[in-house]
Amino acid sequence: MAVGEKITISVIKADIGGWPGHSRVHPQLVETAEEVLSKAVEEGTIIDFYVATCGDDLQLIMTHKKGVDSPEVHGLAWKAFEEATKVAKELGLYGAGQDLLKDAFSGNVRGMGPGVAEMEITLRKSEPVVTFHMDKTEPGAFNLPIFRMFADPFNTAGLVIDPKMHMGFRFEVWDILEHKRVILNSPEELYDLLALIGAKSRYVIKRVYPKPGHPIPENEPVAVVSTEKLYEVAGEYVGKDDPVAIVRAQSGLPALGEVLEPFAFPHLVSGWMRGSHNGPIMPVPMHQANPTRFDGPPRVVALGWQISPEGKLVGPVDLFDDPAFDYTRQKALEITEYMRRHGPFEPHRLPLEEMEYTTLPGVLKRLTDRFEPIE
Numbered sequence: 001m002a003v004g005e006k007i008t009i010s011v012i013k014a015d016i017g018g019w020p021g022h023s024r025v026h027p028q029l030v031e032t033a034e035e036v037l038s039k040a041v042e043e044g045t046i047i048d049f050y051v052a053t054c055g056d057d058l059q060l061i062m063t064h065k066k067g068v069d070s071p072e073v074h075g076l077a078w079k080a081f082e083e084a085t086k087v088a089k090e091l092g093l094y095g096a097g098q099d100l101l102k103d104a105f106s107g108n109v110r111g112m113g114p115g116v117a118e119m120e121i122t123l124r125k126s127e128p129v130v131t132f133h134m135d136k137t138e139p140g141a142f143n144l145p146i147f148r149m150f151a152d153p154f155n156t157a158g159l160v161i162d163p164k165m166h167m168g169f170r171f172e173v174w175d176i177l178e179h180k181r182v183i184l185n186s187p188e189e190l191y192d193l194l195a196l197i198g199a200k201s202r203y204v205i206k207r208v209y210p211k212p213g214h215p216i217p218e219n220e221p222v223a224v225v226s227t228e229k230l231y232e233v234a235g236e237y238v239g240k241d242d243p244v245a246i247v248r249a250q251s252g253l254p255a256l257g258e259v260l261e262p263f264a265f266p267h268l269v270s271g272w273m274r275g276s277h278n279g280p281i282m283p284v285p286m287h288q289a290n291p292t293r294f295d296g297p298p299r300v301v302a303l304g305w306q307i308s309p310e311g312k313l314v315g316p317v318d319l320f321d322d323p324a325f326d327y328t329r330q331k332a333l334e335i336t337e338y339m340r341r342h343g344p345f346e347p348h349r350l351p352l353e354e355m356e357y358t359t360l361p362g363v364l365k366r367l368t369d370r371f372e373p374i375e
């Protein structure tokens, strides 16, 4: 493994039990996942790993040489989740095995419950990477920050003043209802891009690519987001699709501070209590990523890494563990208070079409027969 060689970074996550309720991950689950992944390092399946947590979600960050969608690496993640689920059951944790929606592993964890963000990249001389981990929200929560990192000159000064970034980036947007995708160029198609991704419950940014002429090959993602929909797999409400993302930084990409800057604004995201409410996303260090108030407010953790020439994960640096984000946290709490005062009313509660993916239809169904025509 050396600079110029391909390496894959995989972040695979699942909620396999909360402690208590849906608030955080018990340390024994982390230890169990670490044991499984340590063995895989010894056996050569992966190069390095770190087990992180955000709320009740267990997050496996791994480097390896097997490419994206590797059955071996996905199988390993599944095994780590299964082993940790056994411990969650022994401890009587809440919702043990919540996101493991299939009984037997069949080659890829996608479509089985866990969320996945992976990228195969050609290792640069120095490779700074940020992994983002969210709880109590959904993949569309990344639309605004990823857009701002790679397309908004008011966020990313490099788009204006760095010749390597001035041509902009390409955005791969998924229609997660119709299962279609489109690639849009920024800045040329900025308004088309915004027309889609502003509707964040349906159109989500899946990947960002450089344009031809950039030092990074045009087919290599520079950002990737997990977009799995639990509802589609389970056919019923089983919690939110708490997403993860991987973003590369520096040298012709947004600088570390430009990657973090969008999170200085605690924008409103869907999720929070019962996956049914709009609320602000609060950037926090990992030890504060334990949603409590009304099962929230939604959290985002940013872990900073340098990838060594051997493919090791040098880190993590808990990037929101910084007073520079205190103001944002305070603002998020003010918004939390304001939104909560609406109780069960929109726009705190999600609009009806989004409530379809919650437990509300079960309640509404009981009233169906009592409706009678007017006139």
Ligand SMILES: O=C(COP(=O)(O)O)[C@@H](O)[C@H](O)[C@H](O)COP(=O)(O)O
Residues within 6 Å of the ligand: 015, 021, 022, 055, 056, 095, 098, 135, 136, 238, 239, 240, 241, 242, 271, 272, 273, 274, 275, 295
């Ligand atoms: O959104 C939530 C959980 O989401 P998550 O597991 O983090 O995906 C919670 O607010 C739960 O929906 C809420 O605590 C009710 O949980 P149940 O009692 O139905 O399990």
Ligand SMILES: [Mg+2]
Residues within 6 Å of the ligand: 015, 017, 018, 021, 022, 056, 095, 098, 239
């Ligand atoms: Mg949960």
Ligand SMILES: [Mg+2]
Residues within 6 Å of the ligand: 015, 022, 055, 056, 057, 135, 136, 239, 240, 242
């Ligand atoms: Mg969760």
Ligand SMILES: [Mg+2]
Residues within 6 Å of the ligand: 015, 238, 239, 240, 241, 242
């Ligand atoms: Mg969840």
